[in-house]
């Protein structure tokens with residue numbers, strides 16, 4: 257068929273104005289923000305690709321649910337609806353509502369963790385690793401080899417290396433493994449999907465050795481899209497049924513509802529085991545709230561329940577994944593070096609390759625982030641040596657493995673013309689590559705420096 261444009265499968269009922277600006281104004285804004293995109297005000301930004309977390313546009317049904325939310329302290333109707341939806345999706349009987357993903361992580365990992373314990377994942381997301389390490393445990397990442405090479409094409413680069421998994425369980429002893437965590441999709445690994453076969457095999461190994469198997473299901477719907485497209489046996493299975501089958505292998509799941517539940521705040525923990533669930537509920541009550549609301553308002557729970565249904569809509573998922581790929585493929589055709597294949601929620605640009613004349617200790621990723629902002633008001637985030645770099649004893653930079661810039665796409669927020677605009681901005685940024693300069697850091701805090709560091713452009 258000649259008609260190939262994938263249109264947004266929604267109409268716009270309510271609009272949020274974008275504050276437009278000129279390049280001259282942005283030069284000033286960026287200078288005042290010390291050349292750090294995190295320090296910009298949101299109304300100084302035209303297209304905000306900082307994160308896909310909590311930035312989704314809710315639907316008319318979700319907003320209606322917000323009004324309809326039951327704010328009762330105990331036994332809220334909205335809680336019942338959320339609990340039923342999560343139970344049906346995960347097949348797990350015990351559901352604990354939390355204010356966001358990391359609250360669920362803190363509860364479960366502080367219980368399972370502690371000194372001497374080891375956790376194994378395809379790749380631990382930052383908050384996952386932080387909660388595990390904070391408990392005194394050790395976190396080991398074992399993505400498959402293909403997942404470590406940005407240019408290599410593989411259908412499921414988010415998979416866990418199951419051979420290594422078994423070796424590690426034998427090496428540390430099953431009694432010392434806190435849990436095995438499969439992150440679906442693999443966020444830190446570029447939003448790359450995990451196959452059904454891999455999710456099943458991880459379960460078989462965990463259960464052979466009696467190790468707890470958890471899934472981080474933040475982007476389970478986006479992952480289901482890739483399974484249906486790329487795993488032959490699932491081409492005729494619905495997205496929701498794929499997600500249900502994948503989760504059936506696990507003993508528990510954590511979710512940040514700020515991703516695939518299409519809401520701005522929320523999360524949960526779900527478990528099969530009653531005893532473990534009861535221990536978690538004790539912690540939930542101490543730090544989050546009573547078991548029928550956790551850290552959430554009734555209206556939040558109503559919106560999560562609705563979002564978890566909407567996200568499996570075939571037209572939505574098709575639009576979501578294909579529009580991310582559309583941006584990635586266009587940039588790739590223009591010769592912008594990318595991490596391939598394009599993942600579900602973001603496009604990652606290889607800034608080291610794009611700016612070969614800028615050494616890593618002058619932060620080429622920061623250059624691209626600044627250029628995108630100056631030329632088009634696009635906010636992105638550096639994921640390279642600003643974020644992960646360390647210093648040796650001579651204060652010399654130990655660079656990150658890659659110098660990436662991430663364009664994370666909020667769900668249902670931008671239209672095709674916004675994306676076309678972004679592509680044109682890239683063409684302009686590309687023309688300026690030779691004259692673009694690196695940066696030096698003039699101020700940095702001790703931890704998580706990327707959030708608040710100050711930069712100065714080099715001459």
Ligand SMILES: *Cc1c(COP(=O)(O)O)cnc(C)c1O
Nearest residue numbers: 356357358381383443474512514
């Ligand atoms: C966002 C995220 C989390 C943490 O969730 P928050 O809601 O931000 O606390 C955990 N795991 C993954 C894979 C995520 O993407």
